[in-house]
Amino acid sequence: MKKLICFCCCIYFTNLTAQVSLVNKLEDGRYTLSNEGASYFAKLSLDCTRKSSPHYFFHALRKKNDVIGPKDLWPSFYGCYDWHSAVHNHWALIKLLKLYPTIPEANEIREKLELSFSKDKILVELDYVKNNEDGLFEFPYGQSWLLKVADELINWDDEDAKRWLNNLKPLTEYIVNVHLIVWPNSESVELSGSHDSPALGISFAYDYALSSKNVALKKVLAKAAVRFYGDLKDVAIEQEPFEYDFMSASLLVTDLMRKVLPKEKFIPWLKDFCPDLFLAEQVNIPLQIKRSLKHDGYESHWDGYHLNRIWCLNGILKTFPEGTIDKNTKKEWVTAMNEMWDYAQESIGKGNYDIDHWLSSFSVFALIGY
Numbered sequence: 001m002k003k004l005i006c007f008c009c010c011i012y013f014t015n016l017t018a019q020v021s022l023v024n025k026l027e028d029g030r031y032t033l034s035n036e037g038a039s040y041f042a043k044l045s046l047d048c049t050r051k052s053s054p055h056y057f058f059h060a061l062r063k064k065n066d067v068i069g070p071k072d073l074w075p076s077f078y079g080c081y082d083w084h085s086a087v088h089n090h091w092a093l094i095k096l097l098k099l100y101p102t103i104p105e106a107n108e109i110r111e112k113l114e115l116s117f118s119k120d121k122i123l124v125e126l127d128y129v130k131n132n133e134d135g136l137f138e139f140p141y142g143q144s145w146l147l148k149v150a151d152e153l154i155n156w157d158d159e160d161a162k163r164w165l166n167n168l169k170p171l172t173e174y175i176v177n178v179h180l181i182v183w184p185n186s187e188s189v190e191l192s193g194s195h196d197s198p199a200l201g202i203s204f205a206y207d208y209a210l211s212s213k214n215v216a217l218k219k220v221l222a223k224a225a226v227r228f229y230g231d232l233k234d235v236a237i238e239q240e241p242f243e244y245d246f247m248s249a250s251l252l253v254t255d256l257m258r259k260v261l262p263k264e265k266f267i268p269w270l271k272d273f274c275p276d277l278f279l280a281e282q283v284n285i286p287l288q289i290k291r292s293l294k295h296d297g298y299e300s301h302w303d304g305y306h307l308n309r310i311w312c313l314n315g316i317l318k319t320f321p322e323g324t325i326d327k328n329t330k331k332e333w334v335t336a337m338n339e340m341w342d343y344a345q346e347s348i349g350k351g352n353y354d355i356d357h358w359l360s361s362f363s364v365f366a367l368i369g370y
Helices: 035-049 083-099 106-116 119-130 141-154 159-185 198-212 215-229 249-260 263-273 297-319 327-344 353-368
Strands: 006-014 019-026 031-033
Touching (some): 031 035, 031 327, 031 353, 035 106, 035 353, 083 106, 083 141, 119 159, 141 159, 159 198, 159 215, 198 249, 249 263, 297 353
Antiparallel strands (some): 006 019, 019 031
């Protein structure tokens, strides 16, 4: 785990019951989660992973009496309104327990993960994934988040984590095979900031390929990434988000390409892909803070969009050697990232389940997932 240098500076957010210091500031001014913030988001993720309703019940009833609940269909990932949100909230719980092992919710998290990752339950999950939507249930979004869960477990020196990873193996192996089949047979893809985003799907699968040392998967994913996105130039980030996007279609691509390209190739690729990101006098255009009149329902997609931009920009800064970006430009990036965070947090943890069921885990990823 990398060592983070933090100032003793806390940013406070207020709800009806308490004042919570969610973040500290790193040396360069970016936000990172405080212990209080880790506890805050752990509570939200625990709550939704345990809650089977309300639920976006996207399941075909085959027979007259074929009435069954989410917990019966998906005994591990029944909560959080939908399957993919349940998966990425489990990722958040793992990450929080791993990096903040002394938070008050630590024992609850471990107990929840023990229940969710039981061998028998994962086999039921596998059966559903294999036998619905032609084996492409929740592909690429939800399935790739599952590989991100496994990636996090691989990189954790913990006895429970090793056992949970082994229990997940039948499901992860199936998903790996889906990736091996789909991407070589995909002729072209479009930029997307929604569930069908190839960039996010390939990116998380690539993380898993590296961690699991799966050379065949790594080669297939890297080849697909370069074929899909290697020649893209002058992408207009300022026109995002498109329709119902809840992530940045363009920055998801940068987050992928920083992983598959060597640094000496990634830096010039990125400067061609979005040159405005590197001009201090113009960087406020692609990184402008886009706001909606309210945060409810689909309007909360703006919040997810901004949190996703933060994690992608954090990933770029993690990849770039010191001095690659001039100080004034980086300062503009950091200012924009912090403003995005502040805007998104206006809606989270206020009792709106439509928002909390997914934006809690996006908040965690934005600051410590990259």
